[in-house]
């Protein structure tokens with residue numbers, strides 16, 4: 533497909549956000565009599581799913597301590613549930629198991645889920661959690677877990693398949709997806725709106741609005757928009773922290789053991805929920821070496837060829853070259869030992885699984901904002917940015933909200949993620965989780 537000379541709506545990035553925006557915007561324009569799919573072009577320098585959306589573990593959960601995240605996620609799960617087949621979505625549920633210090637967060641999250649109508653159960657107390665887990669997984673043996681939030685909605689989706697499902701939906705509406713078009717620069721007007729996008733293959737004028745959904749390349753686009761590399765952040769107490777770097781890279785550590793996927797099943801043979809376990813019980817390898825006696829955590833799910841999951845990510849200290857993506861930099865060489873020990877700590881069926889760890893590159897880099905939460909906002913008069921701070925494969929519904937905003941409506945779900953929050957101190961509350969995205 534060739535590059536049009538102009539298009540009313542130009543979307544950059546064919547990941548979960550760019551494609552969800554393309555599809556939902558086509559529907560929104562049609563419904564309002566404002567246009568249709570052919571008014572939208574999605575540009576990607578590689579192809580759909582070439583970024584983080586194509587390598588994401590695919591976990592879909594609501595478990596967020598921050599009310600705005602939880603409410604947004606409920607809307608996203610609604611989109612996943614609207615077409616499980618096209619989105620390759622497995623609504624198997626999700627379990628967050630935490631140590632005593634996380635109990636109050638999980639209780640607060642559960643209470644909110646009750647209020648907003650997100651189906652979940654809460655089990656509190658070490659014995660109670662142990663009994664609950666053993667009823668589902670008779671070989672459950674994790675220690676130090678005092679709370680379990682069992683979300684009956686959510687689960688996971690297959691990354692590439694869901695991206696292709698969204699791409700198919702875009703195309704069914706006449707949205708053009710152009711692969712191999714790298715955005716190099718923007719041509720701005722005096723009011724700072726973008727008049728045209730300069731790509732490796734030519735120039736396209738932006739008739740109405742430009743949407744940027746660049747995933748890990750957020751910092752790169754931030755620079756292209758001439759936005760500041762560091763910002764001042766007002767905290768809720770009123771103090772101002774000066775010159776914080778707007779973007780930091782984290783390396784997500786993930787891996788897989790090659791076992792029969794069906795060996796990871798519930799007691800009645802059903803598909804298991806995604807498990808996220810955090811505990812401060814000492815962690816030992818199967819041959820008795822201490823891995824850590826501090827709070828540790830892992831997540832895992834049944835995959836097509838085994839069991840897949842990860843652990844807490846690592847900060848990347850410097851700037852880095854993202855291409856070719858996924859660029860995996862300082863992955864901890866001890867990660868496979870830790871993750872396999874943790875699987876075995878959780879369930880005896882995984883005892884001795886370390887030799888089954890697949891030696892393949894897994895995981896990848898994500899770009900995180902200064903407070904580790906997304907920025908969804910207009911950063912120039914006609915440039916809407918979807919910068920999800922690496923939360924976002926599960927956020928398939930953000931594109932639906934963005935489509936409404938592009939059509940002139942207010943989105944109360946996106947409003948808490950406006951850039952202005954850093955200046956006003958209207959930040960999201962911080963949880964007791966060891967992860968930067970909880």
Ligand SMILES: Cc1cc2nc3c(=O)[nH]c(=O)nc-3n(C[C@H](O)[C@H](O)[C@H](O)COP(=O)(O)OP(=O)(O)OC[C@H]3O[C@@H](n4cnc5c(N)ncnc54)[C@H](O)[C@@H]3O)c2cc1C
Pocket residue numbers: 544545546547548549550575576577578579580581582583584585586587588589590591592713714715716745746747748749784786894895896897898918920921922923924925926927
């Ligand atoms: C290893 C890993 C595991 C993860 N697991 C989960 C998970 O289980 N659940 C979850 O919710 N989230 C997860 N995430 C986070 C999630 O993957 C991302 O937040 C989300 O996919 C970002 O989507 P996106 O559409 O913004 O970006 P991407 O999917 O990265 O898409 C951006 C696109 O922009 C294109 N692009 C970049 N630069 C240019 C340019 N100059 N011109 C044109 N095109 C360009 C790229 O080719 C790419 O296709 C994970 C992330 C990683 C790295």
